[in-house]
Each structure stands twice: as C-alpha cells, then as structure tokens.
Amino acid sequence: MRVLRGFIPALLLLGIAIVVRWIPDSLTQVMAGDTAEPPEAAGQVYELVPGSVYDGDTLRVTNGRGDLKIRLCGIDAPEIEQALGIAARDHLRSLLAQGNGSLLLVPVEQDRYGRTVAEIFVPLAGQAEEIHLNTQMVLDGYAYHYAQYSDACPNGRLLARAEEQAQAQQRGIWGDENAVPPWDYRQRHRTAVDEVLWSAR
Numbered sequence: 198m199r200v201l202r203g204f205i206p207a208l209l210l211l212g213i214a215i216v217v218r219w220i221p222d223s224l225t226q227v228m229a230g231d232t233a234e235p236p237e238a239a240g241q242v243y244e245l246v247p248g249s250v251y252d253g254d255t256l257r258v259t260n261g262r263g264d265l266k267i268r269l270c271g272i273d274a275p276e277i278e279q280a281l282g283i284a285a286r287d288h289l290r291s292l293l294a295q296g297n298g299s300l301l302l303v304p305v306e307q308d309r310y311g312r313t314v315a316e317i318f319v320p321l322a323g324q325a326e327e328i329h330l331n332t333q334m335v336l337d338g339y340a341y342h343y344a345q346y347s348d349a350c351p352n353g354r355l356l357a358r359a360e361e362q363a364q365a366q367q368r369g370i371w372g373d374e375n376a377v378p379p380w381d382y383r384q385r386h387r388t389a390v391d392e393v394l395w396s397a398r
Contacts, residue, residue: 241302245293252277253285253339255312256293258300268312269331270305271347271356273379274340281370285339288369292333297322305349316351335359338369341378 246264249257253274257266274285293300296319303316318327329352334340336359347353363371370376377385 241304243300243302244298245300250286250290250293252282253289253334256289258302258317265302266312267302267317268308268310268314269334269340270314270316271343271350271353272331272335272340273343274334275370275376276379276382279379279382280373280376281339284369285334288337288339289330289334292328292330293319295319295321295328301327303351305351314346314349329355332356332359336363336368338363338367338371341370343380345380 241260243258243260243265246257246259254269254272255267257264259265274289275282277283277286299320301318301320302313303318305314305316308314317330319330320327331350332352332355335342335356342356342360344357347356350356363369
C-alpha cells in the first residue's frame with residue numbers, strides 16, 4: 198500500500214483505476230480470513246468535506262472539482278434523534294480522523310435522494326492498511342446491517358458477519374434492549390406526522 202500511495206498522483210494523471218486491497222487487523226479474526234475488497238473498477242480518491250458528517254452513515258466528499266453526498270452502502274445508523282444517534286455520528290468522525298487525509302471511494306449507485314451509495318476505505322496514517330468504514334461501523338455496534346439494501350455492495354457479505362459479532366458482544370446498539378432500528382424509527386415518525394397532518398384537515 199505504501200508503494201501504491203506514492204504513485205497515486207501519477208496514476209490519477211494517467212487516468213488509471215486504482216485497485217486497493219484491504220487486510221484489516223481489526224476484522225481479521227472475526228471475519229475468518231475474509232477481507233473487504235473494492236471491485237475491479239476501483240477506488241476513487243477523495244477527501245472529506247470538513248464538518249459534513251451528518252450522522253453515522255452520511256457524509257460529503259470532494260475531489261477538488263466537485264462534492265458528492267455519500268450514503269454508506271449496506272448499513273443504517275441510528276438517526277440523530279435516536280438513542281446512540283449522536284454517538285454513531287461521532288464514532289464515524291473518529292474513524293475518519295484516523296486516516297491520512299484521503300478516502301478511497303467505491304461508488305455503487307445513486308439513491309432516490311441523489312446521494313452516491315458507496316463503500317469507503319480510510320487509509321490509516323503511517324500504516325499500510327485501511328479501515329473499511331461500512332463494515333467497521335457495523336462491527337463496532339454503531340450501525341445495523343441494512344440487509345434489504347446490501348446486495349449491491351461489493352463487500353456486502355461481510356456486513357452480516359460483522360453484525361453477528363457486534364450482537365454477540367453487545368456492542369453499541371446491541372447493548373440497548375430498547376434500541377429501535379432506524380428504518381422502524383423512520384416509519385413510525387412518518388406515520389405520526391401523517392396522523393397529525395390528517396387530523397389537522
């Protein structure tokens with residue numbers, strides 16, 4: 198990775214795709230040898246837009262020519278108003294802060310809100326490895342595996358296993374018996390708003 202990092206500017210100028218392989222120390226034991234890998238069409242180098250981590254699964258990135266709003270593929274973190282919502286946002290910020298300043302983005306698709314759904318790898322400062330944000334957020338108990346939407350994620354297979362580990366060790370959301378998955382929270386919130394609007398007619 199150190200050798201590749203030294204050639205990144207030259208590779209970008211030549212328009213050559215960058216392929217990054219990730220062998221995470223923090224996940225090696227729990228994933229039984231599986232590692233998160235970007236697909237053959239590879240990571241694009243971006244930087245975090247300062248102050249843009251809105252919650253535990255959404256942020257903005259820039260490549261100097263334009264910004265993208267990113268939704269992390271295959272995960273769903275508690276909403277800010279929920280228990281652990283702020284903690285999830287802050288945990289994502291702390292993972293990003295461990296990086297060397299660049300982010301490797303693997304775009305998957307666009308969602309209905311115009312966000313780029315993606316996997317993100319954070320090259321660690323001074324080390325030859327990266328954090329796979331999607332998997333790490335689930336493994337640390339600050340996001341759920343969003344199984345309904347993880348099939349398109351290149352490393353979606355790891356998310357269910359990361360969640361099993363987090364649940365077994367009661368990390369984060371799994372340590373709160375009253376935790377409500379964010380998709381259920383959003384549905385209830387929408388229903389409550391609809392009821393208020395209907396009764397006001």
